[in-house]
Amino acid sequence: MMSKITKLTLLAFLCAYGTAMAQINTPQASPAGSVSSVVGLTEVSIDYFRPKVKDRKIFGEGSEFLQPYGQLWRTGANSGSKLTLSTEATIAGTKVPAGEYLIFTIPGKDEWSFMLYSDLSLGGNVNGYDAKNEVVKATVKAEKLSSPVEALTFNISDISEDNTKANIELTWSDVSVKVPLEVSFVEQVMADIEAKTKVNPSNYVQAAGFYLSQNKNLPQALEWMNTYLAIGDNGQQFWHVHTKARILAAMGNKKEAIATAQKSLDIAKASPNGDFGYVKRNQDFIASLK
Template structure:
């Protein structure tokens, strides 16, 4: 019995030691991060190798949905909205599935990324975009499955897929021009109401020049005049009070109170009433 127990202990220790040995993965993981214009794009996938095997039409059958790599499905993430083949893709993460054929591939951007490999059946409601891409024949074998970001411009890039002698390119476009144009227009038009409000509040809360805070807050309130905000008027009342303008503080607090009551915001109703009592406005 003692010998049996010793043997079991030795086997257990041996298994524990073996379980801690790390060996190379046959299809190693790769993560690529690329800035395209102003959009951050991240690609995560696993990379199988040929190892003397015929790949397309054999290891990867033609006409069947493929995970586009190995292990967990390939995932691409966009920080902003993009367009693929004239189809809009919202910012977010997508699984990249493909259906390879000899002359062209279907490339599918799928909303559900929680798959291990390709799903048995595609849920069409989760297909965010689907494009057909031509297969280009390379003059040499690409031993290890490779994905890349090619042909970079400020407004677009190409998602490249290479293995064996096949290269497939999927162009996607980013909204760089719109983002930059909107930023230029905003800057050239000067600070917004939100900018004046934020600056005034910072000066007030940081104990900086209160007269400057009054000027900025008055500008913000004037810019909001077509759609006044009760929280902005609340800040105006506090800034006016600190600046010694009790009359202006009471006027702003009453306006804030009326809007807070209309919006049903109990917190601002109470804060305004408390301040009005303190300032003799009620």
């Protein structure tokens, strides 16, 4: 026979189990959000929780504001916000190793303090904040927005044309804050080139093109291109012959550059599959060198 205590225990368990199984999912007051982008070769991502204004006063002087000036903020809701870098990057002038970091800020009227924090176990607990775990501490400008933003929003914005710079941007209520981020990928690409051209000769073309785009060691770029063009029928690939002409021109060898571009032009004209615009491209290039 089951004792009375055992029966009560079993009943309590079944009730608790039934309650757990019957839980209703409702939207979070501060839903989770994330944003990511590749800058250069670095993946930059931010995971955070998005509080909403809800007719509250957010940033300002005094206790009537949700986040008063001068007070440490977890920069989001719940467990705060986390920045992840796939490679080293320079943030607000400080080199930051690849890894994960919490984002903390101290809002102000015209300027904010921006911090990256290495101890992820802290979460959003500002009371346990210890300055010794700061990887970055910088002062950044705060700008007023003409149109308010209801939910806290992070973005990786203003990526430069050469893919070396961007901003970590935070907008909420009537405020926008941008933190500069810089990456360097030339050395990484050059190491990749050295490794992969040894196993795949077609990588010589990509390597030569990259060196040309960076204006680095053009004689090496020319050597790689010549190596590739000398293999089989590669010398008939007029688009790569054109790149060789551009390398020669960048080296200051105008006469040979013109001759090479003319060769690319002639092959393009004779191509049974079309010239892909390289007839005009070569004509314009030759004209620019005369």
